Structure formats: C-alpha cells, structure tokens
Amino acid sequence: xxxxxxxxxxxxxxxxxxxxxxxxxxxxxxxxxxxxxxxxxxxxxxxxxxxxxxxxxxxxxxxxxxxxxxxxxxxxxxxxxxxxxxxxxxxxxxxxxxxxxxxxxxxxxxxxxxxxxxxxxxxxxxxxxxxxxxxxxxxxxxxxxxxxxxxxxxxxxxxxxxxxxxxxxxxxxxxxxxxxxxxxxxxxxxxxxxxxxxxxxxxxxxxxxxxxxxxxxxxxxxxxxxxxxxxxxxxxxxxxxxxxxxxxxxxxxxxxxxxxxxxxxxxxxxxxxxxxxxxxxxxxxxxxxxxxxxxxxxxxxxxxxxxxxxxxxxxxxxxxxxxxxxxxxxxxxxxxxxxxxxxxxxxxxxxxxxxxxxxxxxxxxxxxxxxxxxxxxxxxxxxxxxxxxxxxxxxxxxxxxxxxxxxxxxxxxxxxxxxxxxxxxxxxxxxxxxxxxxxxxxxxxxxxxxxx
Amino acid sequence: xxxxxxxxxxxxxxxxxxxxxxxxxxxxxxxxxxxxxxxxxxxxxxxxxxxxxxxxxxxxxxxxxxxxxxxxxxxxxxxxxxxxxxxxxxxxxxxxxxxxxxxxxxxxxxxxxxxxxxxxxxxxxxxxxxxxxxxxxxxxxxxxxxxxxxxxxxxxxxxxxxxxxxxxxxxxxxxxxxxxxxxxxxxxxxxxxxxxxxxxxxxxxxxxxxxxxxxxxxxxxxxxxxxxxxxxxxxxxxxxxxxxxxxxxxxxxxxxxxxxxxxxxxxxxxxxxxxxxxxxxxxxxxxxxxxxxxxxxxxxxxxxxxxxxxxxxxxxxxxxxxxxxxxxxxxxxxxxxxxxxxxxxxxxxxxxxxxxxxxxxxxxxxxxxxxxxxxxxxxxxxxxxxxxxxxxxxxxxxxxxxxxxxxxxxxxxxxxxxxxxxxxxxxxxxxxxxxxxxxxxxxxxxxxxxxx
Numbered sequence: 001x002x003x004x005x006x007x008x009x010x011x012x013x014x015x016x017x018x019x020x021x022x023x024x025x026x027x028x029x030x031x032x033x034x035x036x037x038x039x040x041x042x043x044x045x046x047x048x049x050x051x052x053x054x055x056x057x058x059x060x061x062x063x064x065x066x067x068x069x070x071x072x073x074x075x076x077x078x079x080x081x082x083x084x085x086x087x088x089x090x091x092x093x094x095x096x097x098x099x100x101x102x103x104x105x106x107x108x109x110x111x112x113x114x115x116x117x118x119x120x121x122x123x124x125x126x127x128x129x130x131x132x133x134x135x136x137x138x139x140x141x142x143x144x145x146x147x148x149x150x151x152x153x154x155x156x157x158x159x160x161x162x163x164x165x166x167x168x169x170x171x172x173x174x175x176x177x178x179x180x181x182x183x184x185x186x187x188x189x190x191x192x193x194x195x196x197x198x199x200x201x202x203x204x205x206x207x208x209x210x211x212x213x214x215x216x217x218x219x220x221x222x223x224x225x226x227x228x229x230x231x232x233x234x235x236x237x238x239x240x241x242x243x244x245x246x247x248x249x250x251x252x253x254x255x256x257x258x259x260x261x262x263x264x265x266x267x268x269x270x271x272x273x274x275x276x277x278x279x280x281x282x283x284x285x286x287x288x289x290x291x292x293x294x295x296x297x298x299x300x301x302x303x304x305x306x307x308x309x310x311x312x313x314x315x316x317x318x319x320x321x322x323x324x325x326x327x328x329x330x331x332x333x334x335x336x337x338x339x340x341x342x343x344x345x346x347x348x349x350x351x352x353x354x355x356x357x358x359x360x361x362x363x364x365x366x367x368x369x370x371x372x373x374x375x376x377x378x379x380x381x382x383x384x385x386x387x388x389x390x391x392x393x394x395x396x397x398x399x400x401x402x403x404x405x406x407x408x409x410x411x412x413x414x415x416x417x418x419x420x421x422x423x424x425x426x427x428x429x430x431x432x433x434x435x436x437x438x439x440x441x442x443x444x445x446x447x448x449x450x451x452x
Numbered sequence: 453x454x455x456x457x458x459x460x461x462x463x464x465x466x467x468x469x470x471x472x473x474x475x476x477x478x479x480x481x482x483x484x485x486x487x488x489x490x491x492x493x494x495x496x497x498x499x500x501x502x503x504x505x506x507x508x509x510x511x512x513x514x515x516x517x518x519x520x521x522x523x524x525x526x527x528x529x530x531x532x533x534x535x536x537x538x539x540x541x542x543x544x545x546x547x548x549x550x551x552x553x554x555x556x557x558x559x560x561x562x563x564x565x566x567x568x569x570x571x572x573x574x575x576x577x578x579x580x581x582x583x584x585x586x587x588x589x590x591x592x593x594x595x596x597x598x599x600x601x602x603x604x605x606x607x608x609x610x611x612x613x614x615x616x617x618x619x620x621x622x623x624x625x626x627x628x629x630x631x632x633x634x635x636x637x638x639x640x641x642x643x644x645x646x647x648x649x650x651x652x653x654x655x656x657x658x659x660x661x662x663x664x665x666x667x668x669x670x671x672x673x674x675x676x677x678x679x680x681x682x683x684x685x686x687x688x689x690x691x692x693x694x695x696x697x698x699x700x701x702x703x704x705x706x707x708x709x710x711x712x713x714x715x716x717x718x719x720x721x722x723x724x725x726x727x728x729x730x731x732x733x734x735x736x737x738x739x740x741x742x743x744x745x746x747x748x749x750x751x752x753x754x755x756x757x758x759x760x761x762x763x764x765x766x767x768x769x770x771x772x773x774x775x776x777x778x779x780x781x782x783x784x785x786x787x788x789x790x791x792x793x794x795x796x797x798x799x800x801x802x803x804x805x806x807x808x809x810x811x812x813x814x815x816x817x818x819x820x821x822x823x824x825x826x827x828x829x830x831x832x833x834x835x836x837x838x839x840x841x842x843x844x845x846x847x848x849x850x851x852x853x854x855x856x857x858x859x860x861x862x863x864x865x866x867x868x869x870x871x872x873x874x875x876x877x878x879x880x881x882x883x884x885x886x887x888x889x890x891x892x893x894x895x896x897x898x899x900x901x902x903x904x
Contacts, residue, residue: 170631178639179622182694182738186638187630242634286634 008032011145011160013135013173015039017110018305018322019166020117024068025330026164027124029338034128034158035121036147038167041131042115043122054227054235055113056081056214056316057106058403064323067330070120074113078106079228085213091267095213096382099397099404105214105316107227113319135167138176140297145173162340163301166322169290169310177297190287190312190366192222193242197278199271201232208271209234216369217265222246223370224265236272239287239370248284287312289359295348299341302348304329309355314366315402321358321409325351357413361402364416381423384436388445395445422448459484463597463612465587465625467491469562470757470774471618472569476520477782478616479576481790486580486610487573488599490619493583494567495574506679506687507565508533508557508666508768510855516775519782522572526565530558531680537665543719547665548834551849551856557666557768559679565771587619590628592749597625614792615753618774621742621762629749642739642764642818644674645694649730651723653684660723661686668821669717674698675822676717688724691739691822700736739764741811747800751793754800756781761807766818767854773810773861777803809865813854816868833875836888840897847897874900 010026012019015037026033057065057078065074082104083097098105121127130147136155137146145160165173178185202208209215211228221241226234241247251257257279261269269275290310295303305322329347336342371378388395398419401412422445426432429440462478464471467489478485509517509530517526534556535549550557573579582599588607589598597612617625630637654660661667663680673693678686693699703709709731713721721727742762747755757774781799788794823830840847850871853864874897878884881892 175631179627182641184640186640188636188638189634 008162009034009159010162010164011036011158012164012166013145014165014167014171014305014307015118015129015131016166016168016305017114017117017319018325019164020114020121021064021068021323022164022166022304022326022329023121023127024117024124025326027121027127029333030126032126033121033124034130036130036133036135036145036158038134038150039131041118041129042111043118054229054237055108055110055319056227057108058316058320060317060320060324060327060406062106063406064327067327068117068120070116073116074108075106077112077230078108079211079230080104080106081212081214081228083213085210085215087215087217087265087267089219089264089266099400103400103404105403107214107229109229110319135172138163138173138301140176140180140301143300161300165301165303165307166305167307169288169306171303171307173301174292174303174307177301177303178292180297184291184293186289186291188289188291190289190363191241191243192239192366193248193284193286195238195240195248195279195284196282197224197236197238197272198274199226199234199236199268200273202271205232207232207234217268218370219264220371222264224268225369226268234271236268239366242284242286251279289363291356291359293348293352294345295352295355296344299344302329302344308352309359311359311362312366313362314369315358315362317358317362317402317409321355324406354409357409358402361398361409361413361416377427380433380436381427384423384426384441385419387437388441391442392445418448418452421452460614461486461611462614462616463488463610464616464618465597466617466619466623466757466759467570467581467583468618468620468757469566469569469771470777471616472566472573473516473520473775474616474618474756474778474781475573475579476569476576477778479573479579481785482578484578485573485576486582488582488585488587488597488610490586490602491583493570493581494563495570506681506689507560507562507771508679509560510557510768510772512769512772512776512779512858514558515858516779519779520569520572522568525568526560527558529564529682530560531663531682532556532558533664533666533680535665537662537667539667539669539717539719541671541716541718551852555852555856557855559666559681561681562771587624590615590625590753592628592632592753595752613752617753617755617759618757619759621740621758623755623759625753626744626755626759629753629755630744632749636743636745638741638743640741640743642741642815643693643695644691644818645700645736645738647690647692647700647731647736648734649676649688649690649724650726651678651686651688651720652725654723657684659684659686669720670822671716672823674716676720677821678720686723688720691818694736694738703731741815743808743811745800745804746797747804747807748796751796754781754796760804761811763811763814764818765814766821767810767814769810769814769854769861773807776858806861809861810854813850813861813865813868829879832885832888833879836875836878836893837871839889840893843894844897870900870904873904 008031010031010033012023012033012035015035019035023033023035062071065071083095086094086096122129132150133147134150135145136148143160143163145158145163147156147158149156163173165171167173177183199208207228209226215226217224222239224236224238226236228234243249251260254276257276261275288310289312292308295308304325306318309321311318311321328351329343332343332347385397389397398412398416401407401415402409425444426441429444460483462483462485464475464485464487467487471487475485475487514523517523535547538546538548574581584602585599586602587597588600595612597610597615599608599610601608615625617623619625629635651660659680661678667678669676674691676688676690678688680686695701703712706728709728713727740762741764744760747760756777758770761773763770763773780803781795784795784799837849841849850864850868853859853867854861877896877900878893881896
C-alpha cells in the first residue's frame with residue numbers, strides 16, 4: 001500500500017469485469033475507491049446468462065487475474081481449449097491447434113468471473129459499492145458525476161476528482177466527453193447479429209461434444225460456435241446477418257428455424273433439445289466496435305475497457321484487452337510514482353493505438369472464422385505458415401502474438417499486414433499447391449524478411 | 453400547393469442555411485411548418501461574422517436557390533471567382549482557372565444568405581418560427597421533441613410526427629438517434645484549426661487584391677485563404693495545426709504572430725492592418741467531419757445538411773451538399789407522391805453514400821490546396837490533365853464534376869480514385885517531365901479508358 005495514496009479518492013464508474021478488477025488494483029494501493037454500477041448487486045441478485053458470449057481467457061487476462069490474486073480460483077473453473085474444432089456440414093471434424101503444445105485459451109463464465117472479482121473487491125475496507133446507480137450526467141469541468149439511485153429515484157451528485165470510466169461500450173461518461181471539442185469518436189455495427197443458444201449436459205453430466213476445443217460451424221457469411229462450461233453444457237452463439245437472404249429476419253417461425261439448423265448445422269441439432277425455446281426467448285443482439293481518442297478528459301478522467309475500445313468478439317480479446325488496461329496502468333503507477341496527471345495522458349496516448357489495432361484484428365478474424373473451411377487457399381496458407389514457423393521458429397503466427405504473448409496489439413496488427421503481403425506473394429507462385437514447401441517459397445520468404 | 457399536404461405538420465429543427473431553405477420548400481407545398489432554432493432571430497438581432505468561413509456557392513447551391521425563388525437576390529451580391537490565385541512566399545502569383553470559360557464559384561456571405569432565406573420563409577403564412585429554442589431531448593418513440601425556451605427557461609414538448617433535423621454538425625436530434633441500436637456514427641477532427649482574419653477595403657472601398665479569384669497562400673502543412681466580399685473587403689481564413697512545430701499553440705504573443713505572418717505571408721501583411729486584433733479576438737475553431745448511417749429514424753425523422761454529413765470546407769461543398777439534400781428531397785416528393793414513409797428511407801439509403809463521398813473528397817482537397825505549389829509533380833499532373841481534357845473533352849476533371857455539375861458525389865469520388873490510378877501510371881513514365889504530351893501518355897490513357 002502506497003502511503004501517499006491512502007486518502008485519495010478514486011471513482012470507478014461500472015462494476016463489470018474491468019471496473020471490478022480495476023477497483024481491486026486501486027484498493028490494494030490504498031485508494032478510497034467508490035464503485036458505481038447501474039445494475040443490482042450480482043452477489044445478492046445472482047447473475048443470468050442469456051446475452052453474454054462466453055469468454056476466452058488468454059495470456060493478457062491471466063496476467064491481470066494473477067496480479068489481482070485470484071489466479072487459482074479462476075483457473076479451477078476454466079476449461080482449456082487448445083484448439084478449434086471445425087464442423088463441416090457433412091459432419092467431418094477438423095482440429096486446428098491454437099498454438100504449441102501446452103498452449104490453450106480458456107473458457108470462462110463471464111458471470112462467474114465478475115462475481116469473483118466483486119467478492120475480492122468487496123473484501124477491501126476501502127472499497128464502497130453503489131449498485132442500482134445509473135450515471136445520468138458528468139459535469140466535466142467541476143468535476144462532478146450525477147447518478148440516479150434507481151431504487152429510490154433519488155439524484156445524487158458525487159465529487160469525482162479522479163474518475164475511471166469502465167462503464168462499457170455505451171459509456172455514459174464517454175457520451176459526455178464526446179460532445180467536447182476535438183474528441184474523435186466512431187461507433188460501427190456489424191451487419192451481423194448474434195443469439196445465444198445452449199447445448200445442455202449429456203447423460204450423467206458429461207459434455208456432449210469434446211470439451212477441449214472451441215467448436216466452430218463455419219458457413220461462409222455466418223457461423224455457429226460453442227464453448228464448454230464447467231457444468232457439462234456448452235454455450236453456443238449463432239452469428240448471422242440481420243437482413244438478407246440467409247438472415248435473422250428470415251427466421252420467423254419454428255419451421256424456418258428448424259429448416260435452417262437442419263440444413264446448416266445437422267450434427268449440432270441432436271444436441272440442442274431446447275433450440276426452439278432458446279431461439280425465441282434469447283434476444284438477437286448487435287455487435288458494435290467503438291474507437292475513440294483521446295481516452296482521457298484532461299488529466300482526471302480515463303476511459304478503460306469497452307468504454308475506450310469496444311470490439312467484436314471474434315478474437316476472444318475483449319475482456320483480455322480490458323484487463324490489460326489494468327495491468328498496464330498498474331505498472332505505470334509504479335513507473336510514474338502514482339502521479340495521475342502524468343499517468344492518465346501518457347496511458348491514453350501510448351495505449352490508444354493498441355485499442356484501434358485489436359478492433360481491426362477482431363474484425364479480420366471474423367472473416368477468418370466464418371470462411372475457414374470454405375476457402376482452400378486459406379487452408380493452404382495455414383499449412384505453409386506452420387511449415388515456415390517450424391523452419392524459422394521466430395516467424396510467429398499473429399494469433400500467437402495476440403493470444404499467448406503480451407506483445408502490443410499494434411505490433412501484432414503491423415505483423416498481420418506484413419504477413420498478408422508475404423502470403424499474397426507466396427500464394428501467387430506457380431504450382432503453389434504442389435510446391436508449398438519448395439525452394440521458391442523459401443526465396444520469397446527470405447526476400448520478405450530482408451526487405452519487407 | 454399539394455392539396456393532400458395542406459394540413460400536415462412538419463417540424464424543422466434548426467434555422468441555419470439548410471433548415472431555412474428546407475422550410476421554404478415545405479411551405480410551398482402547403483405543409484404547416486414549425487421551425488425551431490437555438491439562436492435568436494437573425495432578422496431582428498442582426499448577424500455577426502467571426503466564426504464562419506465564407507461560402508463558395510456552386511452548381512448544386514444555385515440549383516436549390518433557384519428553386520426557392522431567390523436566385524436573382526443572391527446572384528446580385530455574389531462575387532464570381534473563376535479560379536484560384538496562388539501566392540508564393542516571394543510574392544509570385546499564379547492563376548489557375550477552376551473550369552472552362554464562364555464557369556466560376558461564387559463568394560457569398562453566410563450571414564447574408566441565411567437572412568435572405570429566413571425572410572423568404574417568413575413570408576409564408578404556414579411557417580412559424582420559434583427562436584431561442586434549444587432542443588434538449590427527443591423522445592423517438594412517441595414522437596415528441598422537447599425544447600427549452602432560452603428566454604423564459606420554459607420547457608416545451610412538441611408533437612412531431614415528421615421531423616427534419618437540420619441542426620448542424622452537433623445535431624441534438626442525431627445525438628438522440630446515436631444511442632439507438634445499429635446506428636453507425638463517426639466524428640473526426642482534423643489536427644488543424646482555423647481562424648478568421650480580415651483584409652479591409654482599400655482606399656475608396658476598392659478590393660486590395662483581385663476580387664475575381666479565391667486567393668490561396670499554400671505553405672505545405674498549412675495555408676491562408678481569402679474570399680472577396682461585396683463591400684470591398686476579403687474574409688481570410690488561416691488553417692494551421694493546433695499543435696506542433698508550426699502551429700496555433702506556438703503563436704502566443706504579438707511578436708510570434710508578426711514573425712509568422714511576415715515569414716510566410718509577407719505580401720498579405722500590408723493588407724491586414726487589424727491582424728493582431730483579429731488574431732486575438734477571433735476564436736481558433738476546430739474542423740470536424742461527421743458521417744453516420746442511417747440518416748433516418750424509422751420513417752419519421754430525417755437528418756439533413758450538416759446533421760447528416762458535416763464536412764471540412766476545402767471543397768467549398770458543405771452548404772452546396774446541404775442544399776442538394778433539399779432539391780433531391782423535393783424531387784422525391786413528386787416522384788413518390790408525398791409519401792414520407794417512402795421518401796425518408798429511400799432518400800437516406802440512396803443518398804448516404806454521397807455524403808460519405810463528399811466528406812472524403814473534401815479531406816483530399818485540403819492536401820491539394822495546401823501542397824499545391826510545393827509539389828512539382830502535382831503541377832505536372834494538372835498540366836497533363838488539362839492536355840488530356842483538351843484532346844478528349846469527355847475526360848472531365850473531378851473538380852468540375854463536383855463543382856459545375858449535379859453528378860452524384862459518389863460517382864465523382866469513384867472518378868477521383870480512377871484518375872489517381874491513371875496519373876500514378878502516367879507520372880511514372882520515363883522522361884515524363886519532357887514527354888508530358890507524348891505518345892506514351894496517350895497509350896496509357898487509352899489502356900486506362902478501356903480497362904480501368
């Protein structure tokens with residue numbers, strides 16, 4: 001605990017994953033932390049699934065969880081997924097490992113993780129939670145935040161000399177900052193929506209599919225995925241355009257839903273006894289990407305997590321990116337002696353390009369995931385990439401940089417651009433299908449290494 | 453006057469250029485028009501300059517003004533600028549015509565034009581103005597708009613079954629729509645700001661510079677421009693980065709301002725006796741681009757003008773684009789028999805790509821304007837383009853498509869991309885400096901025409 005911060009007040013808006021983790025970090029340093037959250041207290045109210053894609057925890061997430069002191073608790077309920085299992089329409093299965101031996105991403109329950117973080121934060125005497133508090137206004141200049149107590153309809157103003165806005169993709173704090181001069185802001189929705197579905201546990205509580213994989217049914221412009229849960233079930237997510245020939249708008253009754261699933265996901269249907277109910281009861285939700293700059297207001301308000309960089313879920317990095325914000329901020333706190341007037345603008349400036357980069361990578365990975373099987377060129381590229389990595393171990397797949405390292409996302413994006421240029425050249429070589437490990441590939445690779 | 457619209461109410465939010473013009477169009481068709489405007493009534497209060505770039509009226513603007521029945525009134529005070537006059541640091545002048553003989557853009561006073569439009573609109577008995585009314589909330593579903601009367605602080609709710617939001621780049625109506633699902637929104641600020649300055653009339657009220665040109669002092673990363681006014685003065689605008697080596701933040705006192713102007717704009721300084729006063733009294737304003745989609749909320753609210761597509765001023769198209777919204781809507785009103793539930797979504801879908809296109813073209817033209825003299829490649833390109841246009845009259849400069857025609861902006865942007873590809877090839881020909889009108893140019897041009 002730093003002595004100089006003992007009395008300093010810090011307001012955290014939002015008690016989701018990033019807000020509650022960040023409250024833990026602040027509490028450990030002795031700040032007087034006040035956390036305001038629109039929803040009820042999950043610890044009392046319980047949590048429901050329904051509208052959250054399962055999380056895939058990877059290196060950046062683990063690093064933060066370890067720093068927060070809950071590594072073991074989370075690891076015990078996390079399910080390793082060392083690769084993806086692709087389901088063809090005819091039922092053929094293809095397994096692609098995500099990394100090297102021992103490397104995996106981990107399926108974690110969003111609600112369970114949030115609950116654990118709230119409990120940890122709640123154990124600190126210097127953390128106070130205010131649930132059912134909706135942020136309705138931010139007076140940027142004073143600085144005062146106004147909340148509505150949703151149980152009493154009371155309006156409260158809170159002095160907030162230091163604010164961390166972890167209030168998500170639709171951040172109320174960010175909406176206030178958006179109207180100030182020279183704030184760049186972009187919200188972009190995919191044409192696809194998503195809907196959560198379920199594969200319940202099989203007989204005796206066993207998983208009905210191999211639990212050591214992230215399952216994908218890639219179908220070109222749409223896909224189904226399934227992540228294992230600790231209770232033997234899988235959480236499935238259907239990603240499908242809102243409108244068009246094959247789309248949510250066309251699935252208007254049970255007959256249409258049945259026909260769609262039987263046609264495209266026939267091997268999944270027998271495992272989905274509650275398909276119809278799930279389909280009608282669960283909402284069709286949209287997928288937004290938010291980019292903005294700067295991430296701060298003066299030196300007193302900092303946007304973190306989805307409030308600063310909401311991304312689509314296709315790289316499994318949304319939570320990992322938000323957690324990385326916390327570890328980087330925590331390291332900068334040491335580096336700059338806890339001087340927020342230096343930490344906030346430096347963090348915002350240095351780290352913002354990483355937010356843009358993971359947003360871009362996540363959008364690119366959607367194309368990869370849904371087109372995976374359909375494109376033989378892509379599978380050939382994967383084969384050549386693996387071959388090159390074996391011959392030149394320092395030639396790392398971008399997926400590994402993003403998932404199994406703490407390399408800045410911006411660097412990973414640059415590498416992705418560079419590798420795209422490399423494989424454009426390789427795949428245009430004569431007879432590349434036959435000579436995928438031939439000398440011409442090696443020549444192109446060496447030229448690329450030397451000259452880019 | 454259409455009989456079927458006689459009783460229908462239309463709410464226009466904003467009485468700027470586009471809002472007041474659109475009120476005229478609606479009034480002519482017999483709608484019961486209510487126009488709400490945050491600012492006081494310009495007709496009573498007068499208007500002030502200070503923070504508005506002079507307007508360059510071109511084809512799309514004239515077309516709308518003619519339809520509104522005020523062509524002659526505006527033409528009488530508009531000053532034709534058939535080309536741009538570039539000022540080198542050493543005082544050398546170069547004149548580049550904008551189009552063919554007789555083609556010009558016209559310098560118009562923003563305030564004067566707005567006043568004229570308000571007067572015309574005010575002559576209709578079916579138009580009611582509500583000035584000093586700030587839009588504070590839009591209940592999208594009801595549909596009700598809430599205004600604050602800024603003189604009485606009274607809050608009024610207005611039933612608004614049909615709303616045209618012409619409330620500018622920072623549209624309150626759009627902020628309400630922004631929070632709805634699947635609304636794409638992007639606000640982007642240039643690193644440059646601008647400041648208005650003045651060249652007063654010379655002795656006897658004569659213009660101190662040639663009034664039949666838009667004057668530009670292009671200096672690489674920044675520039676000064678000047679547009680003639682009817683009273684013998686010029687309105688000047690300095691475009692300069694906010695931060696950096698040569699920037700507004702470095703111009704902190706009279707000595708710095710004097711040194712900067714003497715170094716970069718020595719031939720302008722003698723004509724700017726009020727430079728210091730203007731510099732400190734006029735604000736440094738920012739330059740925003742706004743893109744969004746869709747431009748409508750359901751079939752009842754339509755964003756028009758800057759509320760839908762705020763752009764930077766470098767193509768002189770901001771007002772022209774907003775006025776074009778009105779003429780296109782008016783034509784669609786005929787086409788679709790006044791059925792707003794068809795007009796609004798069709799206008800939004802068809803016309804939105806044109807908003808994106810002119811935003812992009814305006815940003816590109818900034819680079820052209822400020823780098824104009826500095827880059828000999830660019831001047832060579834201009835020379836070859838003129839030569840090709842003479843040989844092939846249907847090879848039109850993009851500037852002419854945008855400025856002197858009603859070609860959709862989207863088509864003009866595609867042509868700009870295509871011509872950029874053409875000139876990339878032409879300028880990489882051997883000895884192009886000498887052989888700029890040689891057979892190799894003609895060959896490349898023919899190939900490009902055939903295959904793109």
